[in-house]
Amino acid sequence: APMVMTQRIAVLGATGSIGDSTLAILAAQPLNYQVYALSGYYRLDKLFALCQQFLPKRVSVPTAAVDDFAERLSAAGLDIDVVGGAAGLVDIATDSQTDTVVAAIVGAAGLPSTLAAARAGKRILLANKEALVMAGQVMINAVKKNNATLLPLDSEHNAIFQCLPLAIQRDNTQIHQPNHGVRKLWLTASGGPFLQQSFAQMQQASVAEAVKHPNWSMGQKISVDSATMMNKGLELIEACHLFDLPEDKINVIIHPQSIIHSMVEYSDGSFLAQLGSPDMKTPIAHALSYPDRIESGSQPLDLFALSALEFIQPDLQKFACLRLARQAMQAGTQATIVLNAANEIAVAAFLNGQIRLTDIADINEQALNDIQVPPLNDTADIEDILTIDKIARHLTDKLVAKLA
Ligand code: NAD
Numbered sequence: 590a591p592m593v594m595t596q597r598i599a600v601l602g603a604t605g606s607i608g609d610s611t612l613a614i615l616a617a618q619p620l621n622y623q624v625y626a627l628s629g630y631y632r633l634d635k636l637f638a639l640c641q642q643f644l645p646k647r648v649s650v651p652t653a654a655v656d657d658f659a660e661r662l663s664a665a666g667l668d669i670d671v672v673g674g675a676a677g678l679v680d681i682a683t684d685s686q687t688d689t690v691v692a693a694i695v696g697a698a699g700l701p702s703t704l705a706a707a708r709a710g711k712r713i714l715l716a717n718k719e720a721l722v723m724a725g726q727v728m729i730n731a732v733k734k735n736n737a738t739l740l741p742l743d744s745e746h747n748a749i750f751q752c753l754p755l756a757i758q759r760d761n762t763q764i765h766q767p768n769h770g771v772r773k774l775w776l777t778a779s780g781g782p783f784l785q786q787s788f789a790q791m792q793q794a795s796v797a798e799a800v801k802h803p804n805w806s807m808g809q810k811i812s813v814d815s816a817t818m819m820n821k822g823l824e825l826i827e828a829c830h831l832f833d834l835p836e837d838k839i840n841v842i843i844h845p846q847s848i849i850h851s852m853v854e855y856s857d858g859s860f861l862a863q864l865g866s867p868d869m870k871t872p873i874a875h876a877l878s879y880p881d882r883i884e885s886g887s888q889p890l891d892l893f894a895l896s897a898l899e900f901i902q903p904d905l906q907k908f909a910c911l912r913l914a915r916q917a918m919q920a921g922t923q924a925t926i927v928l929n930a931a932n933e934i935a936v937a938a939f940l941n942g943q944i945r946l947t948d949i950a951d952i953n954e955q956a957l958n959d960i961q962v963p964p965l966n967d968t969a970d971i972e973d974i975l976t977i978d979k980i981a982r983h984l985t986d987k988l989v990a991k992l993a
Pocket residue numbers: 601602603604605606607608628629630631632692693694695696698716717718719742743744805806807808809810811869
């Protein structure tokens with residue numbers, strides 16, 4: 590009989606949307622997976638309830654919350670080690686008992702722990718696309734050098750991964766071997782809540798309208814990114830790093846039903862696609878059990894209930910962020926760091942009611958064109974990247990203040 594190994598999992602960003610989907614799968618698979626560690630930042634009551642449910646050995650919270658949280662756990666009779674802040678996340682990600690890190694923190698805040706997991710040779714289930722946008726080369730190098738495994742959770746990238754041959758799944762540089770015949774990648778996009786609306790309507794959008802995604806239920810930041818299509822821009826950059834391709838080998842196509850999650854085009858004319866219900870539990874279950882398969886708990890796709898699958902060319906005037914992402918990818922890592930930082934600041938300003946939804950693209954464009962940052966060389970490391978990120982955030986704050 591095959592030996593069953595329990596995978597010990599650290600879910601970083603356990604209180605978020607990806608955290609929810611991951612823990613729903615793990616709750617249904619108690620034999621093969623152990624929830625070894627959790628982290629949360631904002632909703633600590635929810636994190637406390639997760640600690641009661643999953644009994645992890647370790648938990649990470651914001652530094653200022655460590656003492657209170659530890660007291661609360663011990664008052665409830667729970668023996669869980671509590672660590673704090675960015676160092677706590679790195680500690681959990683690199684813990685010798687952690688086999689798998691689910692990188693589900695949103696934004697640049699997820700980079701240090703995701704990179705630390707790569708350096709510690711972990712199996713990484715990556716949702717935190719911003720880590721690759723900021724530090725793609727450093728991340729991929731760290732994965733290879735330390736024999737880590739990087740499995741994409743982002744549904745598009747997970748779909749592409751599934752449509753690639755094993756040789757490329759194991760070594761992304763194999764994608765250049767002519768015998769594999771990979772011609773292009775096709776990233777599908779839903780088009781978000783404003784696909785059928787004019788730019789003028791988009792300009793007037795409230796926060797509630799912007800975060801109401803037609804097909805997926807997600808955290809606030811990625812929901813706004815989907816409304817501006819910055820999400821697809823970030824995913825384009827993510828795909829370049831994951832699959833070792835230049836941006837012009839990756840097409841973006843709007844497919845409003847979100848049934849085809851992305852495609853690989855081959856030299857013989859074959860297009861391989863992965864289809865499924867729009868539910869993150871499917872790519873998460875795929876990555877958790879890879880190369881095997883497990884139940885995810887997602888609704889099976891009902892093909893008879895679909896009247897049509899549509900495909901539309903994206904409008905780069907209305908969704909300028911997508912154009913900016915290509916521009917940044919061509920310009921290099923400094924530019925993708927600046928774009929990511931500017932976008933995080935602009936999205937937060939929109940969510941705070943300081944700027945309009947359509948101002949996000951304007952701010953991102955100004956940041957990309959105007960912000961001067963120190964050059965990055967081949968030996969650049971995370972400190973250099975975080976320095977550029979910090980400068981870009983500071984200057985973008987000023988751009989927001991001018992507008993607000
Ligand atoms: P979310 O806002 O629902 O959850 C974010 C998590 O990160 C929470 O646990 C939060 O406490 C934690 N967090 C936030 N700021 C932090 C900080 N400064 N330090 C430490 N922890 C912090 O977001 P989400 O929708 O779950 O998305 C998480 C990541 O996954 C993002 O990078 C997103 O782009 C990506 N992703 C999400 C989906 C989705 O369906 N939700 C799909 C694909 C990719």
